[in-house]
Amino acid sequence: MIESKALSPSLGVEFTGVTDPLNGAFLHRCVEALTWRGVLLVRGLHLDDEQQLAFSRSLGDVVTLRGQEIFPISVNPAKSRTAKYLKGAFHWHLDGTSDDVPIKAATLTARHVATVGGGTEFASTYAAYDNLPDKDRERYENLRVVHSFEASQRLVNPHPTQKELAGWRTVPSHEMALVWHRRDGRRSLVTGATADHVVGMDPAESRALLDELLEWTTQERFRYAHGWAVGDLVVWDNTGILHRALPYAEDSERLLHRTTIVGDEAFA
Template sequence: MIESKALSPSLGVEFTGVTDPLDDAFVQRCVEALKWRGVLLVRGLHLDDDQQLAFSRRIGEVVSLRGQEIFPISLDPAKSRSAKYLKGAFFWHLDGTSDDVPIRATTLTARHVATVGGGTEFASTYAAYENLPEKERERYENLRVVHRFEASQRLVTPHPTEEDLAAWRTQPSHEMALVWRRRDGRRSLVTGTTADHVVGMDPQESRALLDDLLDWTTHERFRYAHDWAVGDLVVWDNTGILHRALPYDENSERLLHRTTVVGDEAFA
């Protein structure tokens, strides 16, 4: 019998008793959990790549990243062609802020875990918005923010070379509403370290506002921290959940396999 419990008061569901992750009833529960709770966890499921892809395709269309449907997450360049950029994932972010339509969901399975560190934290941008004081909601309601990949990479490499800048700037900047009015009537915040500046605002005031808002959104009461064990499956709603990896040693064997599910709702 499949049972579930909350991972934290604001987000997340952990399922136990899962024997067939492709069972129709379980898949439907996962879809509902992603919508209303943002993150789902099944410990020790030990999906292989084919099973992870099959499960992901029950949620939606899987997109390839750099030509790979199963995308390795590792700081080892021999395992991941994107290893040099993955340290940017140590900071809070949404994936796909350079796109008109962000990805809908991400799945991760743990193949190897770090001896020290290497967990993943999640924060609900729905819960953060819903708990804002009314005056703050009014303040943010009509603001627009420019997001840049470069903004997050500068946290890792504050003194970039011309080559670094050229590589970062291949990713387009994207202007969007700070408060995302969702088609189902809900609202969430679009924030994270890719948020470069508020349109039309003094740069210092803009930076202070974005920093304060990120601190609010990632407050402990809106957050869940996952400590990985080999075989864990974690899935999250990328449109409403910020995430970040907790630091771990560059020489760690930590390896997660990722799939990415296509989005279907454009940023406002």
């Protein structure tokens, strides 16, 4: 019998008793959990790559990049070709803020875990918006923010070479509303490490506002921290959930396998 419980007051559902992740009733509950709770967890499911892909395809089309649908997530260069850039994932972010349509969701399964650190935290931008004081809702309503890959990478490498800077800037920046009016009537906040500046605002004032907003959005009551065990499956709604990895050693064995689900709702 499949049972569920909340991971935290504001977000997340943990399912137990799952023997067939492709069971129709379970998949329906997964979709509901992602829609209304943002994060779902099944501990010790031990999906292999083909099973993870089959589960992911039940949620939508899977992103393929360079012929790959499964992406290794590690800051160990021996385990991932993108290890250098993945250090930016130690900061709160949404994926795909340089695109008109961000990815819908992502799945992670744990193949190896870190001895120290290496957890993953999630924070609900829906809950953060819903609990804003009225004066802040009014303040943020018409603001627009430019997001860039450069902004997130500068948090890791504040003094890039010209070659590194040129590489970052091949990823286009993207302007969007700070408050995302969702097609289902809800609203969420678009913030995180890629938020570079508020359009038309003094740079210092802009930075202060974005830092204040991120601190609000990621406060303890709006977040969940997951400590990984081998075999865990975690899925999250990338459009309404910020995430970040907690630091771990570069030579760690930690390795997560990820799939990414194609998005279907454009940023405002």
